Each structure stands twice: as structure tokens, then as C-alpha cells.
Amino acid sequence: MKKSFVLGLVLVVLLLSGCKMLTALFGKVTVTFDLNGGHINGSTEKVTRTGDPEDEFLLPQNPFKNATASTRYMFDGWKAKESSYNFDYETFIDEKKQVATFPEGDITYVATWTIDW
Helix, strand or coil: CHHHHHHHHHHHHHHHCCCHHHHHHHCCEEEEEECCCCEECCECCCEEEEECCCCEEECCCCCECCCCCCCCEEEEEEEECCCCCCCCHHHHEECCCCEEECCCCCEEEEEEEEECC
16 A cells, blocks of 8 residues: 555656656647737637657748737747746747657747837
8 A cells, every 4th residue: 555655656746747758658748839919810729739759740830910000010939938847949949841849748839929110
């Protein structure tokens, strides 16, 4: 009884810490793209990709953000929200190829915008 409790506790601690081996064994990771007021083909819904760590996936199309009477927006890229592990944007996203690599844990990117006038 005591051994199984300790084993279960260790498993929970490792799982909560984002251990890569446990992620690979027990599940997929999800990358979410928050359009931050923009849209892709008229849809304002977040875009998600799910897969195994280190596998590649296609990035969503670049979103658009409707202009106002005084402001026009240009898509400036994806910025990672806070995550529970160290994250290097350049390591995971290659915008020229429009591909990215699944990181070790779930993460959300937010569209960033530049004001164009």
C-alpha cells in the first residue's frame, strides 16, 4: 500500500513538472494560436494543433485584423504566452517554411500586430 502511494505521488510530481518522457508516454501536446482580435478566412476562433513533442506541424495562415477609421493593422508574428518551461521562439517556429516543432508541453501563441498608419 505504501509503495503504490509513493509511486503514484512520484508519477504526479513528474507529470506536473512537464517531464518530456512522461508527455511522450502518456499524451500529446497542444499548441494554440490566439488570433488576438484578428481572423483567418472570417473565423475568429483560436487555431489548435495537437501532436507529439519534436514532430513538425504546419503553422496556421497569417491572420488579418480589420482596420478602423484611423488605424490599419499588419500581422507581425506569433508571440508565446507564458509557459511552464523555458521557451525559445526561434527554436520552434520557422516562419519562412511555415512550419513549427511541437514543444515539450502545451503552449499558446498570440498574434502580434503593428499599426500601419
